[in-house]
Amino acid sequence: MKKAFKIAIVVLLLLGLSAGSVLFIANANIPVLEPKGMVGDKERELIISASLLMLIVVIPVFILTLVFAWKYRESNTKSKHAPDWEHNYIAEYCWWGVPVFIIIILGVVTWRSSHELNPFTPIDNGEKPIMIQVVALDWKWLFLYPEQGIASVNFVQFPKNTPINFEITSDAPMNSFWIPQLGGQIYAMPAMRSKLHLLARETGSFRGVSANISGKGFAGMRFTAISSTQEEFQTWVSNVKASSQKLDMTSYKILMQPSEYHPVEYFILTDSELFEKVLMKYMMP
């Protein structure tokens, strides 16, 4: 009676916990699993298919462990006992072979997806891409639009269904540029030009972060990424162009001073070579 009671409590607890988790997950906002961009969509598919593939091995492991541990428990004297049985070719071929087979499939998937989703590879959907240059600073993100002649801090906007060519560098310690809902991240490194190609399939507001520790204000290195219609984007650009602040090397040097939780700022980009200059800064002694 007492034992049954204990088991009942454990079962109830487990049921409650899983019900709670299911409810929580169903209502939660999970960017990586609910992507709004082409790259993110494919990465999500990969996560799901690779996980299912691995379950072919993982589920038998769990079942066999439980069954064997229970069936061959010491008190069960009816079960067979073969204390010297230590080797069986068929069985061993099986668990070298099946994983090899799965890894071959996964390997092919890996090879293909690494090329297809390589962040350096441009996306081609017929639309003219938009170029956005990104500089990671202490502790904020600077976005430069050389074609539009504008710049912004901790805020980035782009039209939907348009390939975005990000060129990314850092004028601070290494950071990682990540907009989870659109797709994977890439490091921002001083004196290096990283590229990231993304495409937003819907309009919306997405959260962007730095994923790599870069010092004291790192937790506040967040930005908002807005995907809008082409018209809204044009309006935004002209609004920014009306702002009073100008960005060239002089004002950049003021901006790059360390600051935490930096508010959103807009600039007219008067020096279209600014990104190249930041990149080449380290090339000159």
Place this chain on the structure above:
Amino acid sequence: MFGRLTLDAFKHDWIEYLAGVSMIFGAIFFIALITHYKRWGWLWKEWITSVDHKKIGVMYIIFSAIMLVKGLVDAVMMRAQQAFAVGDSMGYLGAEHYQQIFTAHGVTMIFFVGMGVVFGIINLVLPLQIGARDVAFPFLNNLSFWLFASGGMFILVSLMIGVYAGTGWTAYPPLSGLKYNPGVGVDYWLWSVQISGAGSLLSGINFLVTILKMRCPGMTLMRMPIFVWATLATMVLVVFAFPILTATAAMLSTDRLLDTHIFTAEFGGNPMMYINLFWAWGHPEVYILVLPAFGIFSEVVPVFSHKRLFGYTSMVWAIAAISFLSFIVWLHHFFTMGAGANVNAFFGIMTMIIGIPTGVKVFNWIFTMFRGRVRFTTPMYWFLGFIVIFTIGGMAGILMSIPAVDFQVHNSLFLIAHFHFVIIGGVLFGFFAGYSYWFPKFTGFKLNERLGKYAFWCWMIGFLLAFLPLYLLGFMGATRRLNQYDIPEWQPLFIVAGIGAMILFAGLGFQILQLIVSILKRNENRDLTGDPWNGRNLEWSTTSPPPFYNFAFIPEVHGRDAFWAQKHQKTQPILRKYEDIHMPKNTAMGFVIGSLSFLFGFGLIWHMFWLAILSAIGMIAGVIAHLYQKHPDYHLPAAEVAKIESRKQSV
């Protein structure tokens, strides 16, 4: 005179004061205890200067246990911060303090808990398993321990004097360079890693030679217990990997001391080189930690299944494959650095291939239980827990080895969940299994089973609560190392994780209680036979605890599971005459050099160069003095052996 050490270095916030004061009180209490019981001589002669591998092993484990408590306190503090620091709230820790805590947590757990328990268990068990009386270089072994301990001391000292690094345990430049971190924090990191790393390298050489040269007659390579095989592979990894760490840390220190810019973009340096080098050591390091744990499970499962280990040859090849592959996967730690698709794909595929031999080992353990007689003792509990946690963690690992997937989870809490699943589930659970399995061998009594199982359940439940939510948080976009975040939806998950961490801490509490209760009630759990579990390998053939020379007669083996075969032999062993035993003498030099290495590092951290130079000279002089020692060894007369052996039999 004091370099950059000023009174300011002693100023801290109240939390650090609390830690510092409790450490000082702990030390005073310890000193008072030793003085009260007049045990200084005993401590010096029997422990500090001892070259006995069993005592060195115990010292490693005690040191790691202290560091484990410290590391867990760090963990609970981090989760407590994250339980509150959402939205406008900044939590109770400042950003810099929080960053120091997670850096110290990582270094403590990897270098001083992981490496400590691994070397501790290897020290204790390995010479016994190969039928040897000590390791190949007993003095070096003692020196390794003291270098390891002196490395660990830097972390503790940084709590009171100055600050620790806030760069994360990987200390990537340029963040760890002079420009962004001119203070002492990164230097503390550097020297704690450098000096303990030197100790690990020396241990690696020592055990490699021990296994290759000191096996008892008849023990061919393919008759070695799997734990010995795992250790052999581990030591090969140590010997190849640790020099990389030493060189990398040395280059980073020249960057910091001489402003050389090897790893910063100015003047043509390159931070990416550091990241490559760091992981060229760092990835093998993961297997240095986990292979010995695999070895422990390969000992535990057959004994408690009352059956031979399934697939010995497969096991050996699996270990060999894992250790080879571990050197060609390092790039998977930075797929996001932007190497080409071919490079990323190659390293991704190599990484997932490691899953194959690892899976083979899991199946072999499971089939060792098949048609066995499974005894559900504490070590077996840890094994079953390990299978559950490690398999989930391994699956997450293979998922991340696909570069395109890694782009979406890299540096997120998904990654944190993955490596805690494999390191806690693998290394720590493995150590706990080994700890309760071999405990009676070295103390002469068993651990309390009931409390051991309570501890297991706390660890298991606490662990799952603390780390399962992290997978989800990773998918929700939560990155690692955040002292504050903006999404209220994450908070409940962080709170659950925090509760998990506290349950896990309770598990450690039960383990401490278990140790105390077991010592108090030792007479109820005495092991007089030397073989309390019906063991299979040579360590069980000698008494518990073994005499300092391990075996009165060097055993001779004729197959695998040597002791098992010996027990089932029909013929009586022939009585032999005792012979003189050749033993190493204790030496103070390991402790002296270890202490000087601490002063050396401390001098460089605080720019007290006179201190660094003096202690460097002292270290070199110490080594030379030791080399010129005429009689580092002695012979224990046969009569003495006979006396000790007869005393044991009369007990």
